[in-house]
Amino acid sequence: MITVEVPAKVNVQLGVGGLRADGFHDLANVFFAVALGDRVTAAPGAGVTLTCAGPDAALVPLDDSNLAARAARLLAAHHGIEPDVRLHIDKAIPVAGGMAGGSADGAAALVACDALWELDTPLETLLELAAELGSDVPFALVGGVALGRGRGEILEGLPVSGTFHWVFAVADGGLSTPAVFRECDRLREEAGTGSTEAEVPTPDADPALLAALADGDPVALAEALANDLQAAALSLRPSLADTLRAGTEAGALAALVSGSGPTCAFLAKDAEAAEAVGRALTESGTCRAAHVTHGPVPGAAISAPRP
Numbered sequence: 001m002i003t004v005e006v007p008a009k010v011n012v013q014l015g016v017g018g019l020r021a022d023g024f025h026d027l028a029n030v031f032f033a034v035a036l037g038d039r040v041t042a043a044p045g046a047g048v049t050l051t052c053a054g055p056d057a058a059l060v061p062l063d064d065s066n067l068a069a070r071a072a073r074l075l076a077a078h079h080g081i082e083p084d085v086r087l088h089i090d091k092a093i094p095v096a097g098g099m100a101g102g103s104a105d106g107a108a109a110l111v112a113c114d115a116l117w118e119l120d121t122p123l124e125t126l127l128e129l130a131a132e133l134g135s136d137v138p139f140a141l142v143g144g145v146a147l148g149r150g151r152g153e154i155l156e157g158l159p160v161s162g163t164f165h166w167v168f169a170v171a172d173g174g175l176s177t178p179a180v181f182r183e184c185d186r187l188r189e190e191a192g193t194g195s196t197e198a199e200v201p202t203p204d205a206d207p208a209l210l211a212a213l214a215d216g217d218p219v220a221l222a223e224a225l226a227n228d229l230q231a232a233a234l235s236l237r238p239s240l241a242d243t244l245r246a247g248t249e250a251g252a253l254a255a256l257v258s259g260s261g262p263t264c265a266f267l268a269k270d271a272e273a274a275e276a277v278g279r280a281l282t283e284s285g286t287c288r289a290a291h292v293t294h295g296p297v298p299g300a301a302i303s304a305p306r307p
């Protein structure tokens with residue numbers, strides 16, 4: 001049996017360009033991997049079977065729409081072999097939460113099946129297969145901090161120093177990523193700026209944000225955090241404003257919606273401050289749960305099986 005640990009992500013910058021003809025948006029997407037992760041195991045089986053455990057397991061689809069199952073089939077098809085595997089997901093990443101949990105499971109399944117089937121697929125190929133599965137899947141393979149261009153799948157690793165401390169407030173119920181992108185387009189149309197590729201300037205990584213990451217400076221990073229999807233997520237889920245406020249009032253350096261939401265991310269000065277923000281958020285009644293964690297951490301990697 002192979003066990004793979006895989007991180008969730010927060011976007012420390014999510015610059016969203018105009019709507020492309022293929023239905024995607026060009027991004028300047030600075031991914032940051034955090035130590036809030038899923039664990040995916042792959043064991044010998046007949047065909048692809050999938051099970052899931054964890055507090056949100058009931059929300060995870062176990063059919064072929066699950067990215068872990070799709071990853072197993074895609075890798076097997078690429079090598080012309082039968083996809084025989086029993087996959088199990090230990091789910092800690094919020095489901096439909098804007099932290100790329102489904103993408104993480106897809107990346108973990110690629111790594112786990114590759115090892116189980118002894119395929120030794122080059123990383124380049126795994127990254128190509130990952131991009132076929134979804135825009136956020138390649139990043140879950142590499143982890144750390146990376147700039148994602150295109151629809152987020154063209155990755156460039158970024159220099160980063162030290163450890164940053166985060167708190168994630170999980171909401172009741174998820175948000176659909178396509179719906180949040182559509183709402184972003186609608187808000188742009190409403191504001192009169194237009195929403196197409198021709199109308200919206202191509203986003204770029206913010207030099208101040210890149211410097212803050214390279215310097216390991218949480219105060220500077222807090223000032224530079226930016227998410228172009230935040231207004232859309234707040235428009236669809238106005239109550240997130242209360243969550244964001246509760247975290248900043250508790251001493252977070254900054255608060256933002258994680259990706260397409262509804263999970264909210266809070267950057268803290270240090271581990272102690274993060275614990276305090278986590279406690280305050282739990283007591284605030286503005287979220288279902290608060291997770292204190294840190295990053296960056298590596299991408300999907302094989303680990304020892306649980307004792």
Ligand code: C5P
Binds near residue numbers: 133151
């Ligand atoms: O690539 P993925 O399957 O994760 O994308 C889900 C949906 O999110 C897309 O179908 C699209 O509606 C939206 N999306 C987008 N631009 C991106 C990434 C995702 O519009 N760069």
